[in-house]
Structures are given as structure tokens and as C-alpha cells.
Amino acid sequence: MSGATRPSDSGVEGPGQHPDQEGLSPQDDLIREDDLIRDADLIRSRRNPLVRSIRQLHQPRGRRDAGLLLLEGTHLLQEVLQLRLQPRDLLLTPRWEGSHPELVAALPASTRLHRVSDEVLAAAATTEHPDGVVLTLPLPPSASSTLPGFLLVLDRLQDPGNLGTLMRTALAAGVERLWLAGGADPFQPKVLRASAGSALALPLERLEEAELCLRLRQAREAGYQVVAALAPSAVEAEAASIPYWQLDWRRPTILLLGNEGGGLSRDLLTLASHRVTIPHSPAVESLNVAVAAAPLLLERWRQGILQRATQPQERMPHQ
Numbered sequence: 423m424s425g426a427t428r429p430s431d432s433g434v435e436g437p438g439q440h441p442d443q444e445g446l447s448p449q450d451d452l453i454r455e456d457d458l459i460r461d462a463d464l465i466r467s468r469r470n471p472l473v474r475s476i477r478q479l480h481q482p483r484g485r486r487d488a489g490l491l492l493l494e495g496t497h498l499l500q501e502v503l504q505l506r507l508q509p510r511d512l513l514l515t516p517r518w519e520g521s522h523p524e525l526v527a528a529l530p531a532s533t534r535l536h537r538v539s540d541e542v543l544a545a546a547a548t549t550e551h552p553d554g555v556v557l558t559l560p561l562p563p564s565a566s567s568t569l570p571g572f573l574l575v576l577d578r579l580q581d582p583g584n585l586g587t588l589m590r591t592a593l594a595a596g597v598e599r600l601w602l603a604g605g606a607d608p609f610q611p612k613v614l615r616a617s618a619g620s621a622l623a624l625p626l627e628r629l630e631e632a633e634l635c636l637r638l639r640q641a642r643e644a645g646y647q648v649v650a651a652l653a654p655s656a657v658e659a660e661a662a663s664i665p666y667w668q669l670d671w672r673r674p675t676i677l678l679l680g681n682e683g684g685g686l687s688r689d690l691l692t693l694a695s696h697r698v699t700i701p702h703s704p705a706v707e708s709l710n711v712a713v714a715a716a717p718l719l720l721e722r723w724r725q726g727i728l729q730r731a732t733q734p735q736e737r738m739p740h741q
Contacts, residue, residue: 464516465538468545472536476513476546479558482607490558491609494547499525499555501619509533509557515540518554533557548611561609565625569641570598571674572722575634577690578681579605579711586616587712588679593620595719600626603634603690605681631689638676638693646674650686650694651718653708654701663697671722672729679718682711 465472478484479492490510493502496518502509509529513536519526526535538546547556574597579585585606592600606613608628614621629637638648652663678694680686700714708714 463537465536465542468542470542472511472513473542473546476511476556476558480548480611482610485561485607485609488558489561491561491614492548492556492611493559493614494549494556494611495553495615496522496525496555498614498619499557501622502557502559503528505619505622507559507622509559511536512555512557513538513543513546515543515554521554549615559622562622562625565599565627569644569646569674572597573599573601573641573676574719575601575603575638575676575678575690576605576681577603577678577686578684579679580681580683582606582610582612583616584682584710584712586613586618586621588715589613589617589624589626590620591712591716591719593624595723597624597719600624601634601637602626602628603631603687604628631687635689635693638690641676642693642695644674646676647696648676648678648694649696649698650678650691651680651714652685652697652699654699663699665701666698666718666721669696669698669721671725675722677718679711679715 467473475488476492479488479490485491493499493509499509499512503525511534512529514526516537517540519537529535543552543554543556544550572595574588574592576585576588579588579602585608589600589608600608602608608621608626642648647669649669651666678686678690680690698718700709700717702709
């Protein structure tokens, strides 16, 4: 795919070099010719091969085959730049480009720019009303095999909004690794939008259940506590479950959260060393998984703050 010339690299020499034209300054002519170049570069056909290749990223197979993600919107582009990631291709409308020159200037030199019409951008995007920019990004590398101190396991979570929200909460709570047992594709555009870019910063792996169970057994042998979160009404919660705040979350911990309908699988539940609940009114049977995750994940952060606050301050030695 051929990229459009960046404004700063256009190298235009034209009427602006000849100030004898009546009523026009050299700067006016340079601006007019630059605008003409941009207009000539504008992709107007929705049948353009670039649009077809971008639309393939709407589906999991297309993302796997191309090794690329599709990100949509100004906010996600800002997150990409903040994380110092390298966009492959960026599609932008002239109106968006005129409103965000600082973001265009901040792009890596390797990013290929493609100026497109509003209609072409709408055909390339998954959202009904894109804000003027979409981009592709290489799939993140595989997470390290070493175990960090705080991991989150999500068992067959199906709703993209729930998954994206959970990923954002996990990153805020200091989760260092995410293991996914099936469920929604974490790199689909809906999840990326719901995560507000957190999916790009949180190391994750998608695992078959057999591989996940093996890792959980190994983690327990290494001294990790494997914590299953259960609804208070669940039959399993009656057996040795405790309110979540009674657990010492400062230890190396792996938290298991089940899916929206069936909760945790039996195989994962049997591997838990601890079971916790979030006590709540019996007026509802259970909480939405993304809502329930927030107090569980942030409890580790809260206990860490309390521990630091109660530790005696070291006294300075007398001179």
C-alpha cells in the first residue's frame, strides 16, 4: 500500500516561487498547491484495495493472518503514541488532519499516511460515525513466561464491553498479566474501544483450558494463592468462602473470574486455594462481572496503601 506524502515532506516548488502573480503572495501559492497535492492524493473509492485490506481486520481471522489490529478514533491514537507503539497505516480525512496537526507530526516516520474521503473512512471503520481517523498496529508480542505478582484469569468472558472494561480496571489496579480462557477476542475493535487503550498496555495470553490448568497448578506449587470469586448465592460459595476483604491480597495472587452466565468452570474452581465473595443484598442474585471485578482488584491496592501508611517511619540518625 502506498502512503500519502506528509505535509512537511511535500517539497513543493510551484507558483509560490514566482511572486509576480498579481494579488498572491508566495506563501499563498504554496498553501494552494499543497492543498491541490493533498486533494490529488485523496482516496475516494470504497473499492480501493486499502479499504478491502482494512475491512479484513474486522474479523479475527483477518487480524491473525495480517498480524495487525484495527484501532479507531483520536483517543486510541493518542494512547498508541503515549505507549510509543508503531502504527503501520493511518487513514485520515482532510478535516481531521487539519484539526490534529500535532498528532500527525508525532507519528513515527515509518507510519504510512493515507488521506481518504469521509465515505471511504466510514467503509473502513466498524463504528457508524468514525471521528476521522483509523489506524493499524502490529499485534502485541507474547507475554513473558515468568510469573509476576498479580495475575487475572478470565474464564470465557463473552461480552466485548465487559472484557474491555475489565482490562481497564485491571491495569488501574496494578494487574501485571492477563490470562484468557476462551471468550471474546481481546483485540476486536469493540474491546479496544471499551478498554480505552488498556488492552495495548496490559500483557495478555489466550490459553486453552488444559494449558491454563497446568499453569495454575504450577503457580500454587510456587506459593501463589489462586483466588476464585463467587456470587454469594452460588452453591460453591457456601464451602469455605470469605468476604473478599478478609483475604491477604498482598501475597502473590492469581484471581479467577467466571463468565457472565455460568461462572467459573468446575476444573478451574477445583484449582482455587481460596474462595471469596462480595456480600450484597439478596435483592439481586449476582453482580455484573465487570462491576464485581473493581472491588476485588482494587483491594490489593488498598491493602498495600494501608500497609505503607502503618509502617513506622525511619528516624534520621543524629548528627
